[in-house]
Amino acid sequence: MEVYFIGTGGGAPSKRGLPAFLVRRQGFNVLLDCGEGTQITMINHGLNIMAINLIAITHLHADHVLGLPSLIQTMGMYSRKEKLYIIGDVKDLLNKVFEETYFEPPFKIEYVDSYEDNELKITPFKTCHVVKSQGYLIEEKDKKNIDIEKLTKEGIKDWRIIRQLKAGKEVIFNGRKLYPEDYLITKKGIRIAYTGDTAICDSVINSVKGVDLLIHDSTFLDDINAKEYGHSTVTDAATVAKEAGVKRLALVHISGRYKDAKIMEEIAKRTFWKSFLPDDLSYYILKD
Numbered sequence: 001m002e003v004y005f006i007g008t009g010g011g012a013p014s015k016r017g018l019p020a021f022l023v024r025r026q027g028f029n030v031l032l033d034c035g036e037g038t039q040i041t042m043i044n045h046g047l048n049i050m051a052i053n054l055i056a057i058t059h060l061h062a063d064h065v066l067g068l069p070s071l072i073q074t075m076g077m078y079s080r081k082e083k084l085y086i087i088g089d090v091k092d093l094l095n096k097v098f099e100e101t102y103f104e105p106p107f108k109i110e111y112v113d114s115y116e117d118n119e120l121k122i123t124p125f126k127t128c129h130v131v132k133s134q135g136y137l138i139e140e141k142d143k144k145n146i147d148i149e150k151l152t153k154e155g156i157k158d159w160r161i162i163r164q165l166k167a168g169k170e171v172i173f174n175g176r177k178l179y180p181e182d183y184l185i186t187k188k189g190i191r192i193a194y195t196g197d198t199a200i201c202d203s204v205i206n207s208v209k210g211v212d213l214l215i216h217d218s219t220f221l222d223d224i225n226a227k228e229y230g231h232s233t234v235t236d237a238a239t240v241a242k243e244a245g246v247k248r249l250a251l252v253h254i255s256g257r258y259k260d261a262k263i264m265e266e267i268a269k270r271t272f273w274k275s276f277l278p279d280d281l282s283y284y285i286l287k288d
């Protein structure tokens with residue numbers, strides 16, 4: 001899985017763009033939030049907007065959603081035919097904009113509350129902002145792989161037997177019963193969580209437990225009472241990461257008030273040392 005940090009700012013645009021994150025996994029592309037300018041940044045940097053399969057919006061503040069109507073209209077202009085999944089409370093907004101701008105998508109938009117296929121699951125979780133908001137958990141499903149090393153050691157080479165074990169069936173081999181659970185290794189799927197805008201809160205901590213990458217609101221340094229605005233400081237974000245036992249923390253939604261944001265990473269690392277401050281257009285690769 002790869003995560004592209006398209007816009008790592010928040011509120012008003014600064015030299016960091018407005019929130020948008022692209023998660024790519026084996027041809028399936030998920031866009032998390034779509035601030036103004038998202039499509040322009042993507043097009044200018046060779047990220048294919050037509051390849052987006054699903055868009056998940058965290059809440060209806062302008063900085064997270066105003067890039068969406070224009071992105072969809074461009075997909076229409078390029079004659080997209082594939083269905084687009086959308087999670088988030090944006091149906092009324094989009095229909096209103098489409099109506100007022102004489103646009104009708106030439107492809108199907110399916111509004112869903114969550115998404116699941118054979119390989120991937122995307123589910124919302126409650127966040128704590130000043131308006132209705134939700135974060136998203138993107139999870140690869142666990143995979144069962146056959147333990148070839150063990151089979152070889154025991155002299156089992158017959159592919160018909162291996163296939164049966166892989167399918168979860170018991171097999172008789174040389175008069176001995178083989179149980180599939182003895183020959184299957186579970187490969188844990190990668191998990192990513194994105195909060196959108198949120199103050200530090202238990203709902204987030206409980207929902208993002210142990211994820212491989214947490215992308216968390218880190219709007220302010222500790223000079224501001226972030227909670228009052230439904231946001232987090234970098235220390236809040238690092239505290240959530242620590243308490244939830246995540247593997248890595250990306251600090252995003254950085255306020256434009258900080259001219260040199262590098263200090264944010266240093267401060268976050270005091271609480272959670274596996275914190276990093278991604279720049280716009282940087283990316284992060286998660287391997288099995």
Ligand SMILES: [Zn+2]
Pocket residue numbers: 010011061063064197253
């Ligand atoms: Zn925001």
Ligand SMILES: [Zn+2]
Pocket residue numbers: 059061129197
């Ligand atoms: Zn907001």
